Amino acid sequence: MAMTPRQALERYCDAFARRVPEEIAPLFAADAVLDLPLCDGRVHGRAAILREVGAAIRGLKNIEVVLGHVIESGARVFAEGAFYAEHVGIPPHVDGTPYRLDFRFVAAVDLRDGEIVRWSEYFDTKPLKPRERTRTYPITRRSPYWQGSVDAGVSEFMVYNHMYFPLIYHHSPAEEYVALTERVTLWDVGCERQTELRGPDALRFAQYLTTRDLSGLETGMCRYTVACDPEGAIICDPVLLRPWDDVIWLSHGDADLTLWARGVALNGGFDVAVCEPDVAPLQIQGPKALDVLGPLTEAPIERLGFYRCVVTRVAGIEAVVSRTGWSGGPGYEVFPLSSAQAMTLWDGLCEAGRAHGMMVVGPNVFRAVEKAVTDTAYHSNSGMNPFEAGHGRLVDLDKGDFIGRETLARVAAEGPRRKTVGLFIEGALPRLEWYWPLEDARGRGGEVRWAVHSFALDRSIGIALVDAAVEVGERVRVRHPLGSPSATVTGLPFV
Amino acid sequence: MAGDDALSRYCAALESGDAETIVALFGPNGLYEFPLLGQRLVGPAEIRAGLARIFSVTETRRIALSAIESAPGATLAEGLLHAKLHRDRDPVALPLAMVVEARDGRVTRLSTYLDARPYRLWTDGPILAAAAPAARGART
Numbered sequence: 001m002a003m004t005p006r007q008a009l010e011r012y013c014d015a016f017a018r019r020v021p022e023e024i025a026p027l028f029a030a031d032a033v034l035d036l037p038l039c040d041g042r043v044h045g046r047a048a049i050l051r052e053v054g055a056a057i058r059g060l061k062n063i064e065v066v067l068g069h070v071i072e073s074g075a076r077v078f079a080e081g082a083f084y085a086e087h088v089g090i091p092p093h094v095d096g097t098p099y100r101l102d103f104r105f106v107a108a109v110d111l112r113d114g115e116i117v118r119w120s121e122y123f124d125t126k127p128l129k130p131r132e133r134t135r136t137y138p139i140t141r142r143s144p145y146w147q148g149s150v151d152a153g154v155s156e157f158m159v160y161n162h163m164y165f166p167l168i169y170h171h172s173p174a175e176e177y178v179a180l181t182e183r184v185t186l187w188d189v190g191c192e193r194q195t196e197l198r199g200p201d202a203l204r205f206a207q208y209l210t211t212r213d214l215s216g217l218e219t220g221m222c223r224y225t226v227a228c229d230p231e232g233a234i235i236c237d238p239v240l241l242r243p244w245d246d247v248i249w250l251s252h253g254d255a256d257l258t259l260w261a262r263g264v265a266l267n268g269g270f271d272v273a274v275c276e277p278d279v280a281p282l283q284i285q286g287p288k289a290l291d292v293l294g295p296l297t298e299a300p301i302e303r304l305g306f307y308r309c310v311v312t313r314v315a316g317i318e319a320v321v322s323r324t325g326w327s328g329g330p331g332y333e334v335f336p337l338s339s340a341q342a343m344t345l346w347d348g349l350c351e352a353g354r355a356h357g358m359m360v361v362g363p364n365v366f367r368a369v370e371k372a373v374t375d376t377a378y379h380s381n382s383g384m385n386p387f388e389a390g391h392g393r394l395v396d397l398d399k400g401d402f403i404g405r406e407t408l409a410r411v412a413a414e415g416p417r418r419k420t421v422g423l424f425i426e427g428a429l430p431r432l433e434w435y436w437p438l439e440d441a442r443g444r445g446g447e448v449r450w451a452v453h454s455f456a457l458d459r460s461i462g463i464a465l466v467d468a469a470v471e472v473g474e475r476v477r478v479r480h481p482l483g484s485p486s487a488t489v490t491g492l493p494f495v
Numbered sequence: 496m497a498g499d500d501a502l503s504r505y506c507a508a509l510e511s512g513d514a515e516t517i518v519a520l521f522g523p524n525g526l527y528e529f530p531l532l533g534q535r536l537v538g539p540a541e542i543r544a545g546l547a548r549i550f551s552v553t554e555t556r557r558i559a560l561s562a563i564e565s566a567p568g569a570t571l572a573e574g575l576l577h578a579k580l581h582r583d584r585d586p587v588a589l590p591l592a593m594v595v596e597a598r599d600g601r602v603t604r605l606s607t608y609l610d611a612r613p614y615r616l617w618t619d620g621p622i623l624a625a626a627a628p629a630a631r632g633a634r635t
Contacts, residue, residue: 035590037610037612069566069568069569069571069594071564071565071566071569071571073564076562076564078562078564078571078572078573078592079571080569080571080594080606104606104608105608106571106573106592106593106594106608108562108573108592120573120590122573122590122591122592122608122609122610123608123610124530124608124609124610124611124612125610125612126530126610126611126612128612129612
């Protein structure tokens with residue numbers, strides 16, 4: 001017997017509260033539409049509805065739907081109700097109160113032949129979202145994509161390389177995670193600055209400045225490498241690009257690498273000019289990245305190998321495109337050769353991405369931790385050397401002299417004192433605002449340097465710097481601002 | 496007065512700017528919820544002040560209902576709110592739903608459900624404070 005509208009309504013609410021999207025899909029007709037204020041627009045078709053509902057369910061827990069007035073008439077049902085849930089992946093408030101998603105709503109549901117053909121919800125999202133974005137000051141630089149990020153609903157920036165870095169937008173972390181892992185995302189990473197080495201000695205100087213052997217680096221190649229200080233401590237872990245014969249870019253994290261490189265070059269006897277060029281990258285990350293970027297790019301980037309780059313035009317704008325990124329999955333970075341037309345590039349990508357459900361997001365730290373793709377933020381304030389960071393493979397002690405070589409040779413010979421491990425941490429986590437100390441049963445210490453909810457594993461995970469003797473499988477005690485949960489040491493990456 | 500009748504009268508009075516007709520629909524402790532005002536209004540004084548705010552900021556406002564369903568105890572409806580504010584260049588059209596509860600011929604609750612997030616609210620502070628002269632006048 002076909003479902004009545006009231007039955008459809010109640011089954012949907014019940015399956016949502018139990019977090020079972022598979023039971024929701026068969027309720028909808030193939031051509032159904034979903035109007036939900038939290039979505040960016042009307043959602044068309046059963047498959048897309050299931051995707052949206054699935055993402056929403058993934059980002060919520062302890063869900064309760066309470067129906068009040070329910071009025072059924074023919075093939076339609078109206079209902080007024082209340083929705084209660086806790087967010088997953090959004091750390092609690094400073095005092096530990098969980099972030100909640102509570103609201104009252106009206107739903108209007110139409111059926112055809114026992115299937116839902118329209119589900120419209122009405123509620124006010126104003127109290128559910130940040131009221132406004134982080135306020136800024138002129139002393140810190142803006143990305144040339146500033147307006148694009150603002151228009152896309154950015155709510156929070158951090159300062160990175162003396163530039164505002166849009167991190168958090170109005171979507172939930174779960175929605176952004178799904179967009180990154182199943183569709184495509186656009187990131188304003190204009191703060192990811194380049195240290196440009198230009199001249200006959202560009203490659204030789206890059207060899208001296210970084211730890212990895214670059215002797216086989218041909219034009220059009222990229223390398224993930226490390227820059228250390230003379231004590232062997234990591235300054236940053238840049239992606240190195242060689243877009244032209246005499247030009248090296250070190251695409252670096254939050255560190256004054258250009259100042260450092262310029263200082264080293266001044267008295268180093270290298271025939272090289274060091275500067276920070278007007279090159280502000282974007283990242284297009286996710287399985288549909290090629291579908292978005294390919295048609296806009298003159299060069300056949302479908303043939304561009306992993307960690308390769310090409311000088312080309314994107315949306316008619318001169319740019320370097322590299323098959324690199326910070327998602328641990330498929331994606332590209334686009335480096336326009338001037339900021340003058342940056343927003344034209346941004347708008348072109350947004351237009352091309354619309355058909356693929358592209359979402360403007362910040363770098364997804366949830367995915368990065370799962371994939372153990374770290375960043376300067378992991379290394380900073382630690383004195384960590386590459387061996388401790390798990391980057392020993394990036395140190396080529398036999399390549400000739402480079403900054404930090406002497407210390408790193410000694411560390412390699414003696415073995416590092418600390419090492420980087422994964423952690424499965426019990427319970428929900430607060431936001432990591434400073435590194436959390438940890439200790440094992442024998443009193444050996446360490447610190448959690450990254451910690452998030454894993455959407456892939458549906459549990460809390462972290463990356464920690466611990467005593468080198470700590471082994472996988474050991475239990476440790478983590479002390480964060482809201483408690484002292486136990487954790488289990490594990491390997492990396494998590495997925 | 497049934498809920499659907501009250502709803503029709505409310506929509507007509509809102510469009511014509513007739514605050515007293517709307518106030519008269521409500522019982523003494525009637526609740527009026529309109530998200531663009533940013534607060535719940537209870538009783539004739541607050542509702543009157545809220546409507547004064549609506550009428551002062553809008554050039555025009557009209558609710559076009561596309562469906563109304565009633566049952567004992569409540570009427571639910573959906574439609575569009577069309578409004579043009581003095582401060583804005585362009586009019587807006589917001590999807591909305593409404594719930595009316597009535598008892599003994601008077602509205603006990605009229606709740607409007609719409610997404611106000613894309614818009615600056617129609618009031619920047621407490622309704623009674625914003626409408627202080629009128630409210631004071633009504634009390635004296």
